[in-house]
Amino acid sequence: MYSPTPADWREANRARWDERVPIHVASDFYEVEAFRAGKDALRDFELTEVGDVTGRSLLHLQCHIGLDTLSWARRGTSHVVGLDFSEPAVETARSLAAEIGLTPDQAAFVAADVYDAAQAVPDSAYDIVYTGCGALNWLPDIERWAETAASLVAPGGFLYVSEFHPLTDALDDAGSRLTYDYFSRDPWVDEAPGTYTDRDAGTVHNRSVEWTHTIGDVVSAIAAAGLRIELLHEHDVTLFERFDGLRRHDDGFYRFPGDRPRMPLMYSLRASRPSA
């Protein structure tokens, strides 16, 4: 239900994420064994829109267990830094980096709140600041997030966001009826057990506090933080069975059947800082 922001939102969310890390590591969804063997975790549109990362530095905010971060590293970055407030997630990411042969100079992971990123990460700026699916909904203040993320973009660099479309937060389980308030400023507070990789997982830390940030709010916050919006794409695919009727295709994306009108399920955005 929607409710005013509870004082313990951060602790509740962190406990939820900490508990889910081992479940995610063992899941088919994340395919950690295949990743160790070389599988790339990134989405095709991300690779196209981010472009060649060879020799560039990359900061991944809310990196979870580091699969996306390390996939960028495997593509030839000078170095990557992943940040997440979940210690178990960061520990997992560090272990995976070592297992695939990356040194801490090539791939470092930091446990910190995203709002403290500027103080927590080793460099003052990065060529690419990346954030991936299912990140912004955990943050109460999108303007403060945009200021933090933009402050870490080097001159000539860019911020890249790949996210679930906020419209999907407002729809029922079939994805067909507007059921929740797209414009709510209050968070959605829930107690759902399990996780997206295993709905039946027996979990005890189930409280979650999540916010919807409209496309307008995200774009405006990034522009107000001084970056120039280069692209904003909406995608008719998603990464899991978010709604009844979505089917997984051979490319790994989930789509509705072809006879259904399409709607945006994800979006991606690139915003740059001009060269000094």
Ligand SMILES: C[S@@+](CC[C@H](N)C(=O)[O-])C[C@H]1O[C@@H](n2cnc3c(N)ncnc32)[C@H](O)[C@@H]1O
């Ligand atoms: C859905 S995951 C990101 C998933 C990532 N794109 C992936 O699929 O691996 C969201 C991550 O945000 C982290 N997170 C949530 N709130 C945070 C905060 N305030 N500061 C830092 N990390 C946070 C969680 O610990 C979790 O690892």
